[in-house]
Amino acid sequence: MRYSGRFALVGAVIAGLSFAATAANATPAGPGVTGTIIGDETVGDRHIVVREITLPPGQSTGWHFHDGNLIGYVKQGTLSHFDATCESDGVYRTGSHIVEPAGSNHVHIGRNLGTVPVVLDVVYVLPVGSPLSEDAPNPGCDFQ
Template sequence: MHKSRGLALAAVGMTALVAVSTTTAEATPPSGVSATIISKYTAGGKDFVLREITIAPGGTTGWHWHDGALIGVVKRGTLTHNEADCSVDGVYHAGDPIVEPAGSRNVHIGRNLGTTPLVLDVLYIDPAGSPFSEDAHNPGCGFH
């Protein structure tokens, strides 16, 4: 009886481990992305972080969403931005602003389809202590 219960608990544990591993494996990590924090300030329960982000040719942010809003500008290169329905919701060139709303319903990906590095300056307005982004799985688009 105790052995059966132990086996059942082990099976449940393995199922949970497989479920967690599967979820993690579905995330699409960034590729060819580097970032530098230019400044950071916390006030009123929010982090205000200015970052310079560089995406190499062929690089991608991976599918993700943000806990807070982002406001950015393209300094160099071209950003192709896709929503979770795979549609291109913007192609941004040097000097163009970009705004990304907060929330898990706003899954997206940024890609550098060009031949030169893409450089963005981005202001994150996040709840204090939040990560810069939350990983999301590929919603079924033919790219990542």
């Protein structure tokens, strides 16, 4: 599916969700990192969650992976994204989209190396019963 079609689909899914803000489950993240669920719906065998995540300057998401795919939008700031080889696999500025594939072979970390908070709007498309993310050990990188 082309990206424009994918984002149109995500928009349709988001529009169909009920938007009751609730606190999100904690993930292995740095101090001050917050997540708020703004939409939550089960469709067939998929759990679809819309979440806003804020990373203060100098903080990270912690090393993790997802059991389903994620599509994110950088609402503010610049997200630096690293894979398990410790190499950058993307720098996402305000207005950018990021797609994270599913699976334990896609361990990654998102870091805010800038001076303003990073605010992300993220759509999780997960198998029913899966957590939003799965903790993963640092793969040997000299940063966390």
